[in-house]
Every structure is written in C-alpha cells, then in structure tokens.
Amino acid sequence: MQHIFRSFYLRLWLVLLAVLALFPAVAMAQQVQPQPGKQQDLAIATHAAPPFAMKDADGKWHGLAVDLWRGIASDMGLHYHFVDTDLKGMVQGVADGQYAASVGALTVTPSREALVDFTHPYYTTGFGIAVPKAPPNWLLLIRNFFTWNFLQAVLLLAAILLLVGFLFWLAERKANTDQFGGKTSSGIGSGFWFSAVTMTTVGYGDKAPVTWLGKAIALVWMFAAIIIISTFTGMIASSLTEGRLTGQIQGVSDLNSASVGSIDGSAAQDWLDEEGIAFHAYPSIEAGLAAVRAHQIDAFVYDRPLLVYRMRDGGEGKGLRLVPGTFGRQDYAFALPQHSAMREPMNRDLLTRIESRAWAARLKQVLGRE
Structure with missing residues (x-):
C-alpha cells in the first residue's frame, strides 16, 4: 500500500512540475x-x-x-x-x-x-550603385591628350619616323645633297620630314630620293606605313577614349575590378557575397556616399530607393549619380x-x-x- 501511495505522490509531483514549467513558455508566447x-x-x-x-x-x-x-x-x-x-x-x-x-x-x-x-x-525593388559623376566628354578628350598612354604612342611614332629618316639620309646624303645634304642634323631632319609626309600620303613633292637604295627604302616604307598608320591610329584613338571607359561602372560586372562599399549586415552584403564582390563596410549610407565623393571607393551599393531619396532630397548626391537600372531583387x-x-x-x-x-x-x- 505504501508503495502505491508513494508512486501516486511521485506522479502528482511530476505533473505539478510539468505544469509549472509551462508558465514561462506561455508567458513568452503571449509576449511574442x-x-x-x-x-x-x-x-x-x-x-x-x-x-x-x-x-x-x-x-x-x-x-x-x-x-x-x-x-x-x-x-x-x-x-x-x-x-x-x-x-x-x-x-x-x-x-x-x-x-x-x-x-x-x-x-x-x-x-x-x-x-x-x-x-x-x-514594396519590391532592387539594389542601386552610386558612383561619381563623369566629367563632360570634351573635357575627358582634352585631358586624355596629356595621358602617358597617348604620349607613349606619339613618342613611338616619332622614333620610327626618325629611324626611317636616318636611313633616307644615309642613302641620299652624298648623291642628293640639295635635298638631304648639309649638316647632319639638317640632313636627318629632311629625312624625318620625307618619311612623315610619305607615311601620311601627303607627299608635298619637295623632296624625293634619287639613289636606287633611297628609292628601295621609300618603296618598302610606303607599304609598311599603311600598316603602321592603321596601328597607330587605333592606339591613339584608344588612348583618347580610354579615360571614358576606365573606372566608369556601367553594371554589376564592372564591380569586380572596382573598390566597392556597402553596409555590413544588410541585404546588400548578402547580394554582393552571392556575386563574389568584395566590399568595404560603412556604418551608414551617408558615410558610404561621402567615401564615393572623396574617391576613397569607386562605388557604393545599397537599396536603390534609399539611395534615390538620399541623393535627391537629402542633398547628399552632389557630384554623384546612380548607375541606370536596378540590380538584384528586394522585397520589403x-x-x-x-x-x-x-x-x-x-x-x-x-x-x-x-x-x-x-x-x-x-x-x-x-x-x-x-
């Protein structure tokens, strides 16, 4: 009999403890x-x-x-x-x-x-990319005349013209003293001038080789100049337009080679991680946009509507622009x-x-x- 009562009391205590244990969960459920x-x-x-x-x-x-x-x-x-x-x-x-x-x-x-x-x-939207505003095209064109790439192309072309002019002077300096004679500097200068006008097919006719060697050099140079002038035209055009393309972010693919900023712990971070794009973390949109203006980073990625509002009404978009388009997807x-x-x-x-x-x-x- 004692065994039965002891078992009954034990079960009663277990039930009571179970009921008491439910109170915190019920309270939490009511709170949540x-x-x-x-x-x-x-x-x-x-x-x-x-x-x-x-x-x-x-x-x-x-x-x-x-x-x-x-x-x-x-x-x-x-x-x-x-x-x-x-x-x-x-x-x-x-x-x-x-x-x-x-x-x-x-x-x-x-x-x-x-x-x-x-x-x-x-509300359904996507991510935006804030970048610095590009200077006007005419300003970029003028600025790129003074780039190292453009200067390299011009110097290389001048070196080739000088080399060909030197060969003309060697071939013509004795037999054609009227056009390529005189002082060494004057003769080489005449050769440089002749090689330049021949390459550009201007052909003023003020100078011409008279020796068989000079004519042979001129013939080879005419055909070689066709290839060279085409190559250098491409190089110079590339150097003049490079500034319009380099560093200009047009979409997501350009972010891989750029310095990007975003906010740590945001949905933008998840999207950048999925795209395999590294980024610098900033505490706020204001800090990220300020970093773009200061050229500390190339682009700042975040929710497009928040960027639109900040850059339009917040006065924080001075010197900045949004890349056209919406990237990724966000559901608020x-x-x-x-x-x-x-x-x-x-x-x-x-x-x-x-x-x-x-x-x-x-x-x-x-x-x-x-």
Whole structure:
C-alpha cells in the first residue's frame, strides 16, 4: 500500500512540475504573439531609413512603411510604441520576443526568414550603385591628350619616323645633297620630314630620293606605313577614349575590378557575397556616399530607393549619380514572430492597402518613377 501511495505522490509531483514549467513558455508566447484587439502596448522596432522610416525633430516616426503600419494597426485595434534599434536588432529582437514586430525598410532574406515570419511584401525593388559623376566628354578628350598612354604612342611614332629618316639620309646624303645634304642634323631632319609626309600620303613633292637604295627604302616604307598608320591610329584613338571607359561602372560586372562599399549586415552584403564582390563596410549610407565623393571607393551599393531619396532630397548626391537600372531583387516586409496570430489579418489589410490608388500615388509622390 505504501508503495502505491508513494508512486501516486511521485506522479502528482511530476505533473505539478510539468505544469509549472509551462508558465514561462506561455508567458513568452503571449509576449511574442500578441493577439489582435488586445489592449497591449506593443513594442515595435524600427530603424531610420528614409523615406520608409524617418524621425522628426519631435521624436515622432513617419515615412512610407511607418504610415502603412499605422493604418493597419488602427484597423486591427493595436496599441504600440516605436523603439529605435539597428538593422540586426530589428530581426533578432523580434526573434527573441523583445519586439512584437519590426517596421521599416527590412528586406526578406532566407537567413532572416529562419528567425522570424514576414508579412506579404509591401514594396519590391532592387539594389542601386552610386558612383561619381563623369566629367563632360570634351573635357575627358582634352585631358586624355596629356595621358602617358597617348604620349607613349606619339613618342613611338616619332622614333620610327626618325629611324626611317636616318636611313633616307644615309642613302641620299652624298648623291642628293640639295635635298638631304648639309649638316647632319639638317640632313636627318629632311629625312624625318620625307618619311612623315610619305607615311601620311601627303607627299608635298619637295623632296624625293634619287639613289636606287633611297628609292628601295621609300618603296618598302610606303607599304609598311599603311600598316603602321592603321596601328597607330587605333592606339591613339584608344588612348583618347580610354579615360571614358576606365573606372566608369556601367553594371554589376564592372564591380569586380572596382573598390566597392556597402553596409555590413544588410541585404546588400548578402547580394554582393552571392556575386563574389568584395566590399568595404560603412556604418551608414551617408558615410558610404561621402567615401564615393572623396574617391576613397569607386562605388557604393545599397537599396536603390534609399539611395534615390538620399541623393535627391537629402542633398547628399552632389557630384554623384546612380548607375541606370536596378540590380538584384528586394522585397520589403514587416517582420513578426514565428507563427504570429497577427500575420493573417495583417496580410489581408496590407494587401488591400498596397493595391489601392492611394498607395500608388504616395509612392510616386515620394519616390518619383522609382
């Protein structure tokens, strides 16, 4: 009998301990998964990312994402307050139960999806590449006349003309003293002049070889000059246009040979890693754009709409331009705890709002054609 009672009490204690162990989990579930309509003051994480999340002088948050959240929260009867955190905290804080949701320019990525659940995307975009503005073409052309490549081409051509002119002088200096005679410098100069006008097919007729050796050299030089002038024309044209191409980033393929900047821990970092592009980490968009202006890096890669807004309205785009086109793909969404009860009703409200004309007009007003 004692054995039976002892077994009964042991089982009773085990059941009681199991029930007590459930209380923290229930409390955490209530914190992570707030129910719509409950009068709770929810902590909502956000981070400054104009024009999606901005903080005014009075400390009030606004922006495309924040205002969209406000409308949805009002429809759902949610009570909340915003908490400023960093990009990492917007994801990890929701996963840890510190925040009920994260609102802002938060990109859906596989690594983040493993920690939290996302609503339907409210905005789809891609990455932009900010680079220095190129000087006008005519200025580049003039500047490239003084490049080392152009000077090399000219010096090499002059050396060949001088060598051929020297050969003409050797062949003609005794038998043709009227045209190639006189002092050594004068005779070689006449040979240089003759080789130049022959190569360019100008042929002034003021000088001509009279010896069989001079005529043979002239004949060989005429045919060789056709090849040489074509080659040097290409070299000179290349040296003049090289500055328009070198260092000018036109797309993703050009980033492999450029010095690139981005923000560590961002979706842009994941995209650059996938493309195999190394980058320098900067703490903010402002710091990255400043580095491009100072020619510390060749390009700064980040969310295109954020770059568009900063460079247009923030006054930070002076001397910079965006490479045409959008690269990669980004879906902005709200982050919620996994298996959140808010997700379904929030998705229904969100889809209704982003498909409205009012949302399209707001996007056009804030982002323009972007």
